[in-house]
Amino acid sequence: MGKLLERLAQARLRPHILSSPAFSSHQSAYRPGHSTETTCLAISNDLFSAAGTGKPCILTSLDLSAAFDCVLHDTLLDRLSLDFGISGSTHSWIHSYLSDCSQYVHYAGEHSTTTNLISGVPQGSVLGPLLFSAYISPLSRLIDSFGLSHHIYADDVTLLFTYDSILTPLSLLNDCSSALCNWLMFNGLRLNPSKSEVMWSGTRAQLRSVPQDDILISSQPVSSSNSVKVVGVTFDSQLSFSQHISQVCKEVNFHLLALRHIRRYIDTPTANMLATSIIQSRLDYCNSLFSGLSESNLCRLQRVQNRAALIVTNSRGPVSCSALLRKLHWLPIPNRIDFKIALLTFKVLTSQQPIYLNSLLHPYSASRSLRSSELQLLSVPRTKSAIQSRAFSSYAPQLWNRLPQSIRNLAFSQPLPIANPAACMSNSVIYPNLSTFKTALKTFLFDLLPTSLVP
Numbered sequence: 001m002g003k004l005l006e007r008l009a010q011a012r013l014r015p016h017i018l019s020s021p022a023f024s025s026h027q028s029a030y031r032p033g034h035s036t037e038t039t040c041l042a043i044s045n046d047l048f049s050a051a052g053t054g055k056p057c058i059l060t061s062l063d064l065s066a067a068f069d070c071v072l073h074d075t076l077l078d079r080l081s082l083d084f085g086i087s088g089s090t091h092s093w094i095h096s097y098l099s100d101c102s103q104y105v106h107y108a109g110e111h112s113t114t115t116n117l118i119s120g121v122p123q124g125s126v127l128g129p130l131l132f133s134a135y136i137s138p139l140s141r142l143i144d145s146f147g148l149s150h151h152i153y154a155d156d157v158t159l160l161f162t163y164d165s166i167l168t169p170l171s172l173l174n175d176c177s178s179a180l181c182n183w184l185m186f187n188g189l190r191l192n193p194s195k196s197e198v199m200w201s202g203t204r205a206q207l208r209s210v211p212q213d214d215i216l217i218s219s220q221p222v223s224s225s226n227s228v229k230v231v232g233v234t235f236d237s238q239l240s241f242s243q244h245i246s247q248v249c250k251e252v253n254f255h256l257l258a259l260r261h262i263r264r265y266i267d268t269p270t271a272n273m274l275a276t277s278i279i280q281s282r283l284d285y286c287n288s289l290f291s292g293l294s295e296s297n298l299c300r301l302q303r304v305q306n307r308a309a310l311i312v313t314n315s316r317g318p319v320s321c322s323a324l325l326r327k328l329h330w331l332p333i334p335n336r337i338d339f340k341i342a343l344l345t346f347k348v349l350t351s352q353q354p355i356y357l358n359s360l361l362h363p364y365s366a367s368r369s370l371r372s373s374e375l376q377l378l379s380v381p382r383t384k385s386a387i388q389s390r391a392f393s394s395y396a397p398q399l400w401n402r403l404p405q406s407i408r409n410l411a412f413s414q415p416l417p418i419a420n421p422a423a424c425m426s427n428s429v430i431y432p433n434l435s436t437f438k439t440a441l442k443t444f445l446f447d448l449l450p451t452s453l454v455p
Contacts, residue, residue, distance in 0.1 A: 006126035009093070013086075013127070017134050022083040024140035025355045029154035030129040033353035033429040036231040037286045039153045041344070042356045043160065043230060044289045045392040046149055047201050047239055050162045052388020056202035056210050058161040058173065059235060060217065061228050063195035064184070067155035068132055069120040072188040073098045076135050084134060097127065119188055129154065135187070142183055146176040151356075153231050163200075163210065174216035181218040193220040199228040201237050203387060233286050239387065241290060245297050252279050252304050260311050271312045272328060279308050283333070288340045292390035301333045322449060335445040338399055345378075345396045346437050349411045351429045360393035364401075376408040377401050407444060410437045 017023055018031060028034035043059070050057035077095055080086040086094070101122065105112045121128035132154070139157065143150045149160040157180075161173050181191040198215045200207055214221035227236045227243050234244035255278050263271055283301060290297075309315075309324040325332055331339055345361065352358045364377040378397035383389040389398075400408065410433040 003126055009097075010126055010130060013090075014130055016086070017084055017130065020084050022137055023134065024137045024152060026140050026150055027133050027137065027152045028354065029152075030133060031354075033347065033351055036153060036233075037288060038344070038354050038357055039151050039158075039231060040233045040286050041288050041392050042151055042354075043158060043235070044239070045360065046160045047235070048387055048391035049393065050160075051202045051206065051239065052383060052385045052391070053162075054206070056163050056200050056206040058159075058163060058215065058224075059199045059201055059228050059230075060159040060161065060173065060177075060215075061197045061230055062157040062159065062177070062180070062217075063192045063197075064155045064157070065190045065192045067136075067189055068123070068128065070188045070190065071121050071132055071135050072119050074118075075187055076131060079135060079138075080131075083137065094131075136189075139180065139183065142179060143176060146172060146179070148173070148176055156231060158230055170211065170215060174219060177216075177218045191218060193217040193222060196222060197228045198222050198224045199226070199235065199237055200224050201235065201239055203385075204238065207237060233289065239390075240294060240297065242297060245300055248282055248285075249300055249304050252282050252308070255279055255282075256304070256307055256311060259308075263311055263314060268312065268314070271314075275308050275312050280305075280330070284336060284340065287333075287337050288344055288392070290337045291341060291392070291395040292386065293337070298333055305330065305333055326446070326449070331442065331445055332449065335448065339441060339445055341392070341396055341399055342403065342441055343438065345400050346411050346434075346441075347429075347431055350431045350434075353429060357392070361397065375405055376412050403441070404444060407437065407440045410440070 028036070028039040047057050047059065076098070077091065080094065081091055098121075101117045102114045103117060104114045121131050136152070136155070139152065140150065143159065149162075151158045151160075159173070159176065163170070177191070177193070181193075184191050196217050198217065200210045202210075214223050216222070227234050229235075234241070234247060236243050259271065259274060259279075266274075283305060305325075306321040309321060309328055309330065310319070312328060313324050315324060322332075344357070348354070348357045348361060362379040364375075364379045378400050380397045380401065381394055383391075383394050389395060
């Protein structure tokens, strides 16, 4: 009953909070149309774009200690009132929801004294994540005041710092992190610089020119590493994603070994279902970041998928993996990457969410009336290097423009007649023609399949 009441309250609170100017547009957790993949895609776009301009970039992942347990109730109630305009019976209901909570420790038949809680949102609750997101929303305004790019997913804060020894010295990153540390401390939270991670990113030539000294995070020196993990994706310094793919292949091979052991006891549809849910989901996680991936890394992923197809179909001896994938209706790895990027592009164009991805896509506009202006094309920015062309802002428009016009038209057949999409898309995002688009897109990509794949 408690969860049901929370969902009813959330249905009224979330549209109001998410449509408020005080809510951070860079917060991607617990929001329809936002995900870990859109967060990582925005981060990779910034890294690729910075490397394309000839400047290395610093990726900083900040660690907050026990963030959900340290939300001060009084501060949260004041923020909801002052920043989001929640008052009256609604404010009183949230106050009642947070107050009179207690806890104790029970072990071996004994329990400690009961303690009343004055901080923290209820664990496993429906409203807790939304309240926490509203609580830390001022973080974005503070970071923006220093001119740094950033992305937030729940309590994972990622800073992006494009290094220029003259215009943007490294001291700016320390000043920003020190201000964040002070703000967090004032609001009952704690930044842990010792567990924060820092990584330089760029081309080999750019990385050879970066300072070798430790980077100061909140006045504490932090050594730069070769990779940083953000919401399940390992970013390496040269943006090759080789370490991430190695981890994916290791996990998938482990599950393939288990599937092979039980394959004789299950039928083909069941094996296909297990492979799709356990194996393909790992291959597809954040694969939109793999645009322009090296041939060697693509082959590594393709070999894993081919092995899965062999196990599911129980095939032995020389066999065409391309035929097996067609039989299972599985797109090969390169096509799956294009499918995900095109699908995300469709969702962004249809819902205009998330804002940080929507701002990267621009309809093609000609200086005079041309037939191309009616083809629902996107403007492709000029790129100076191959690494810059891997950015979502460059690769997605090129891929979108290669799609047949009948598929592109599905994103614009029902334009949204709204002035503020974020205001009415906050509870659920509706994508018109989504199933039709996915079917047409998959059929189109299947027609592009090569005759042979990596053995």
